[in-house]
Amino acid sequence: MKGHLLSTEDLSRDDALVVLDTAERMARVAEASVRKLPTLRGRTVVNLFFEDSTRTRTSFEVAAKRLSADVINFSARGSSVSKGESLKDTAQTLEAMGADAVVCRHPASGAPHRLATWVRGSVVNAGDGTHEHPTQALLDAFTMRRRLGRVDGLAVTIVGDVLHSRVARSNVWLLTTLGASVTVVAPPTLLPLGVSSWPVEVSYDLDAVLPKSDVVMMLRVQRERMSAAFFPTEREYSRRYGLDVDRAATLPEHALVMHPGPMVRGMEIASAVADSARSTVVEQVANGVSVRMAVLYLLLGGSGEVS
């Protein structure tokens, strides 16, 4: 891997496979009685979060700590950022503190890319605006591979608010790179204008797609990013695009139901489906730690030169 992980769009198939293979080894560490490795001792990882996120930040924190890195959590609220400091000044502060890696979440698409030009350490994009969330896509692919044995050749259906979803974008690029065929299903108002240029099939009919899906990935409707009415009522959305028990029954027997979290039960996914045996929601969280350990190891574990 090169010095940063900013997107899955420019991640090569080989690099993606190295991350998944390394994550597999990291997952085994969780089985040891001592779940701590000295690998990144003396390295500093800064979690720089300009958006609320307990799940992703904690996951990166656990991953870094299992590798013995020092972790500094830097959130926008209550810091100099709320006093008007620019991203560049924040970056220079972190640089001066000797951060070896900066894990950045930012409401603006592209912010981690800018950050990467300002700091000497590695930058990991932990979600930027509606652009990308690469470690989420990697953990999703990792979960598919662990459950179904492969990603290559799978039919993956991504359902819901694709317009605002960086998870969907990162997954589209990564899964396509890994040989899966992706279908996005959403109301037309929740698809981005450029979707026709994506390497995906587009459908507005969830019921037609489900029986052909190996994996169905439900997305949360991101109310906080919605400035206009994208659908008439939540109930109507849930009726047409929610995964209820009857719909889930039309999936092939081996099919997985995934959700990046946080879930809105009863809206995009029924409680009974979220808790069913084919749901990987809890596994995805555990796999997230393994994948983030792998990413941190690959970025910080060597001399910094390509081996």
Next chain:
Amino acid sequence: MASAAASDPASRRPGIARTVLSADDITRIVSRMAHQILEKTSGGAGVVLLGVPTRGVPLAHRLAQRVHAVEGVDLPVGSLDPTMYRDDLRLRGVRPLEVTEIPDGGVDGRVVILVDDVLYSGRTVRAALDALAAYGRPRTVQLAVLVDRGHRELPIRADYVGKNMPTSRRASVAVRLREIDGADGVLIVSPEAGLTGAAADPGELP
């Protein structure tokens, strides 16, 4: 030692390769080591064999097969990847990780025999000892190596040595096993005459 890259030093370095152990030699050596293990551990009581990837793992399996043929006991065999415990991670690019597979029954209270192909600086073994501690507390830890080429940098010695092979630091030792390389053999690769100045520190290459 088993450089995690698993690449063959013989093919990477220009130099003169000399075969020092043939396939038959290796078979006889492994057989003798299996006998020594049985002798020293009273018939393999409580023994767990852990190979250090890459080539320590097939060696551990071969030792177990020989032990089974001689004594009829089945020793548990696993693998232990010391990569993430190494002290030289920052000296080169990221090393790929190998498989750690602790056999059912674990290592607590057992006699763990670490198996590797080449013993050189001793740093891999030190890392393996640390890695092992994460999985439990063995009663005893012993070390079996196919080749001991000297040049230790740490106070570590092997309990079972296939072949003592005094080497120059500038030479490299390449162990080839049929499970990985298609054929058995041990080669010493010496740097070409006249290239002495260019001979880099072989570091921890096997």
